[in-house]
Amino acid sequence: MQNNTIRFIPFLLLCLIFIISGCSNSNEAQGSEEKQNNKDKDTTADVREYESLNGTIELPANPERVLVAVQDYVGDVLALGVEPVGVAGWISETSPYHKDLIKGIENVGENREVDVEKAMSLNPDVILTYDPNMYDKLSKIAPTVVIPLDYGYHDRITEIGKVLNKQEEANKWIKTFESKAEEKKQALIDANKGDIKVAIVELSAKDIYLMGKTFGRGGQIIYELLELEAPKPVEEEAFKKGWASISEEMIPEILGEADHILLGVRGDAEKMESTITESSLWKRLPAVQSGNVHPYSVDALYYSDAIALEHQLDQITAMFLK
Incomplete structure (x- = not known):
């Protein structure tokens, strides 16, 4: 009987080893699966659909x-x-x-x-x-x-x-910027300049351009944020496309109603500037005779991103309040 018991012990030990080994493999498999699931969750969290x-x-x-x-x-x-x-x-x-x-x-x-x-x-x-x-x-x-x-x-x-x-940052920037624009608009109203008509003109070596409200040059600030008007001919010519080219002969017709004119001169346009500003057609414009032509740097008003708009809002309002 004792011999039979002794012989049975190795068999029990072998069974025990198999059981322990099976549990270990099961735990490892479970752990591996959990790691993969966590990895999948992390990967999912790292991307989003737009x-x-x-x-x-x-x-x-x-x-x-x-x-x-x-x-x-x-x-x-x-x-x-x-x-x-x-x-x-x-x-x-x-x-x-x-x-x-x-x-x-x-x-x-x-x-x-x-x-x-x-x-x-x-x-x-x-x-x-x-x-x-x-x-x-x-x-x-x-x-x-x-x-x-x-x-x-x-x-x-x-x-x-x-x-x-960065939705929170975007909303904050818009709110702050539009609040500042309201203050500037009120400053113009207080100075009796809330209803002036403004035209934006830019000269190149060969062309005279009118600028609308979607092509930089302060158009969005002037016509949307400050809610100033463009002369009707400027609106008809330039607003749909964002800009328009006009001839020298069209100057009185297009700019005759403007109270203020912003004038930009590109680097290659010195000769054109002299030709236009010395012409009788230009000199007879009401805005010219009233001293309300405001030169602007093309580089300064070219852009219309958030940082540029912040600076331009101050600059343009200051032009009209002189």
Whole structure:
């Protein structure tokens, strides 16, 4: 009997080893499954879906390496507290408002003509553009969002806030900016200048341009935020497209009703400036005779992003309050 018991002990030990081993493997499998589930949850939390003009795309939950492939949106991204890893265009050379803010940030090529290899080397996690023709190239590098250039500041900054997961910052900026604009508008009313008619004129080497309210040059500030009017002929010519080219002979007809004229002269337009401003057609304009022609820097009023708008609101209001 004792011998039988002794022989049975190894068998019990062997069974015990199998049981322990089975439990261990089960625990390891369960632990591995839990780790994978947690990993899947983390991955899911790191991305989100965004409804873009090109359909539903996945974006990082909180983009950290934003490439701005058009110079017009650089100031919007900066205003929301995000420093881009790369920007396009000549903004770092020309804009008085952005130069210091983007010093040291990589330039990735001409505006709307991004150097694809340089862009890839920056490893962006989101790319912003307004050019649908660049979408296919850029979207191969990183998730790319096309935001139309003709969006007003409110819609554009709201949308960029969604892309960057900075909705709170976007709403705060809009509220603060519009509150400031209301104060400026009231200052004009108090100075009996709340109903002046304003035209924006820009000269190039060969052309005379009228500017509307969607092509920079302070148009959105003047005509929407400050709620000043354009002369009817200016509105008819320039508002639909955002700008219009006119001949010298059209000056009295187009600008004759303007109380104030903003005049920008491009770098190659010195001869054109002399020709126009010395002409009798120009000198007979009421705004000219009243001393209400306000020269502006094309570089200063070219942009219409959030940072540019903040500066321009002060500058333009000061012009009218002189």
